[in-house]
Amino acid sequence: MTKTLPAILATLLAFSGVSAPVVAQQLQPLDRIAAIVDEDVVLQSELQRAVNNIKSQYAGREVQLPPDAVLERQVLERLVLVKLQAARAEGSGIRVSDQELNQAIGSIAQQNGTSLEGLRQRLAQDGISFEDFRKSVREEIIVQRLRQSFAQSRISVSEGEVDAALAQQNAGGTQYHLAHILVALPEGATAEQISTGQSKVDGIKNLLDKGELDFSAAAVRYSDSPNALEGGDLGWRSADEIPNAFANQIKTLKPGDVLGPIRGPSGFQLLKLVEVRDSNAGDTRTVTEFHARHILARVTEQQDEAAAKAKIETLRARIVGGADFQAVAKESSDDANSRGQGGDLGWFPADAFGPDFGQQVESLADNGVSQPFRTDAGWHIVQRVASRQTDVTDDNKRAQIRETIGRRKLEDEYNRFLQELRGEAYVSFRSGDRAENTAETPQQP
Numbered sequence: 083m084t085k086t087l088p089a090i091l092a093t094l095l096a097f098s099g100v101s102a103p104v105v106a107q108q109l110q111p112l113d114r115i116a117a118i119v120d121e122d123v124v125l126q127s128e129l130q131r132a133v134n135n136i137k138s139q140y141a142g143r144e145v146q147l148p149p150d151a152v153l154e155r156q157v158l159e160r161l162v163l164v165k166l167q168a169a170r171a172e173g174s175g176i177r178v179s180d181q182e183l184n185q186a187i188g189s190i191a192q193q194n195g196t197s198l199e200g201l202r203q204r205l206a207q208d209g210i211s212f213e214d215f216r217k218s219v220r221e222e223i224i225v226q227r228l229r230q231s232f233a234q235s236r237i238s239v240s241e242g243e244v245d246a247a248l249a250q251q252n253a254g255g256t257q258y259h260l261a262h263i264l265v266a267l268p269e270g271a272t273a274e275q276i277s278t279g280q281s282k283v284d285g286i287k288n289l290l291d292k293g294e295l296d297f298s299a300a301a302v303r304y305s306d307s308p309n310a311l312e313g314g315d316l317g318w319r320s321a322d323e324i325p326n327a328f329a330n331q332i333k334t335l336k337p338g339d340v341l342g343p344i345r346g347p348s349g350f351q352l353l354k355l356v357e358v359r360d361s362n363a364g365d366t367r368t369v370t371e372f373h374a375r376h377i378l379a380r381v382t383e384q385q386d387e388a389a390a391k392a393k394i395e396t397l398r399a400r401i402v403g404g405a406d407f408q409a410v411a412k413e414s415s416d417d418a419n420s421r422g423q424g425g426d427l428g429w430f431p432a433d434a435f436g437p438d439f440g441q442q443v444e445s446l447a448d449n450g451v452s453q454p455f456r457t458d459a460g461w462h463i464v465q466r467v468a469s470r471q472t473d474v475t476d477d478n479k480r481a482q483i484r485e486t487i488g489r490r491k492l493e494d495e496y497n498r499f500l501q502e503l504r505g506e507a508y509v510s511f512r513s514g515d516r517a518e519n520t521a522e523t524p525q526q527p
Contacts, residue, residue, distance in 0.1 A: 117158060118510040119165040124158065128218075131210065132157045136311060146299040146313075156310060158511070163308075166503050168221040171228035178223045186219055229496060236495055239487045247320070247483045258324065258332055259357040260316040261297055266306035267349040269501065283343040283350040290340055290352070297340065297354045306349065308497070318359070320483075323490040328353055348497060372432065372443045373467040375407055375425035378417040380460040394454045394461040401451055407465045416460065429470070439464070 114126040133154055140147050147153055191201040202212050265283040267275060286304050289295045295303070301314030309315060321329055328351075331341055335355040342352040377397055379390040397414055401407050408424025415421040432440035439462070442452045446466040454461050 115512050117162055117512065118508070119162050120169060120508050122165045122169060124161045124165060127209075128161060128214075129154060129158055131208075132161060146302050148303040152303070160308070162507075162509055163500055163504065164221055164225055166507050167225040167228050167500075170503065171224045171231075174228070174231065176224055176227045176231065178220050178227075182223070183216060183220050186223060187216065190219070229492075232496060232499065233488070233492050237488050237491050239484050239491070243487055244480055244483050247487060248479060256333075257318050257320050257359050258355060259318050259359075260324070260332075261301060261314040261354045261356055262307065262316055263297070263301045263305040263314050263352040264307040264310075264348060265304070265343075265350040266501075268505070279350050280343075283352065287340070287343060287352060297352075308500075314354075319490075320486055323486045325490075325494075347494075348501075368471045368473050369431050370469060371429045371472050372469050373429050374427050374443050374464050375411060375467065376417070376420065376427060376439075376462050376464040377407075377411045377415040377425050378460050378462050380416040390461045391454060391456075394463055398451065398454060398463045401463070401465075407451065425465075429472075 115123045116126045116129045117124040133150075136153065136157060137144070137147065148156070187201070188198060191198050194201060194204070196204065205212055205215050263283075263286060265279045265286070267279050271279070282304070286300055290297060290300060298313030298315075301307070301310055301312075304310075305314050307314060321332075324332055325346065328341060328344065332353070332355060335341060337355055337357050340352055340354045343350045344353070345351075377394065379385070379394040379397075381387050381390045385393070393414075397410055401410055408426070411425030412421060415425055417425070420427055427435075432444050434440070436457060438455060438457050442455055442462075442464050443466050446452060446464070448466055448468050450466055452462075452464045454463055456462075
């Protein structure tokens with residue numbers, strides 16, 4: 083239900099002016115204010131970097147982009163929402179430490195195939211100060227944590243919902259690749275606003291029906307959805323992830339068909355069925371589990387690194403010499419949780435106790451005892467007792483279904499939250515800014 087670090091980095095790369103490879107165009111920072119957002123501002127330089135990076139991603143497909151003024155307004159709205167979310171997050175006590183920020187920036191440098199110093203140089207070549215870049219990275223991470231906090235506090239998925247979705251999946255198992263176009267309406271829209279929205283969505287549908295614009299290009303040009311610049315792509319969804327207003331009708335469509343316009347909670351929508359696939363095909367999943375015992379010598383103030391290593395080497399020598407592993411563990415292990423069970427850890431997948439521990443267990447034969455090895459907990463030896471293949475298909479399915487239902491709920495609730503946040507904020511687009519008062523509406527036939 084939340085973005086992983088790669089997804090966060092993808093967003094940062096799109097809006098920071100750094101891509102993979104980094105945009106080569108040299109930019110000179112501008113000091114004009116593009117928008118005032120409560121007590122914060124969006125600088126024209128921020129806006130221009132983000133717009134240029136979007137254009138670089140559409141190199142060779144520029145025809146899909148809206149006019150510059152409309153594109154600037156779309157990007158500016160995104161930047162405004164980032165500022166508003168960052169402010170709300172900070173007001174809620176969400177923070178990002180310098181260490182966490184440095185790790186994220188290091189990951190961005192790695193994804194761009196360079197070092198931290200190399201990233202600094204590339205940013206400087208593009209006219210971006212490193213401090214401004216750090217600020218944008220911090221804001222994006224804070225926004226993702228706000229989303230996570232929102233999900234944890236407001237989104238829940240019951241076992242009954244999972245059971246119902248699993249039964250539906252077992253019966254059909256169909257997944258749908260969808261894209262959409264949203265013509266948004268404000269909460270409590272007036273009759274005039276509804277009429278304007280209806281005219282706009284009808285005009286878009288007319289362009290699609292006549293073949294004058296493909297769906298992705300129409301989404302980029304006209305959609306009010308946050309994913310407009312991605313062509314409205316919603317990815318693969320099972321039936322339980324599709325809003326009830328669309329779910330039954332989607333099943334009657336063929337790939338390429340467009341459904342709508344349909345009036346929903348957020349406005350008028352057009353939905354395209356891109357592809358269909360059977361989610362049950364080849365989805366059996368097994369994992370290797372291990373039964374093992376271990377002995378730990380902790381590194382503490384009373385037992386330093388050398389003493390802990392010497393202890394574990396002595397204990398291993400006793401076991402190799404014929405002593406019983408379990409008896410030695412009960413007598414000498416520093417792991418209070420497993421010492422009483424003779425170091426027994428039960429059955430677990432290889433990655434349960436970290437990659438170093440898992441690698442040792444995987445490399446052993448049954449009944450084999452490892453060489454001493456170091457982890458964050460201290461020095462270990464491990465004895466592998468047995469291994470087995472476990473079918474986790476049902477558990478995996480339930481976890482995936484819980485995730486997809488939660489993601490659908492989060493998407494709906496968070497979009498409403500963003501609309502409320504935007505509606506309550508003071509946002510002023512500066513006069514003279516090309517993004518001021520721009521909008522594009524398709525012409526009716």
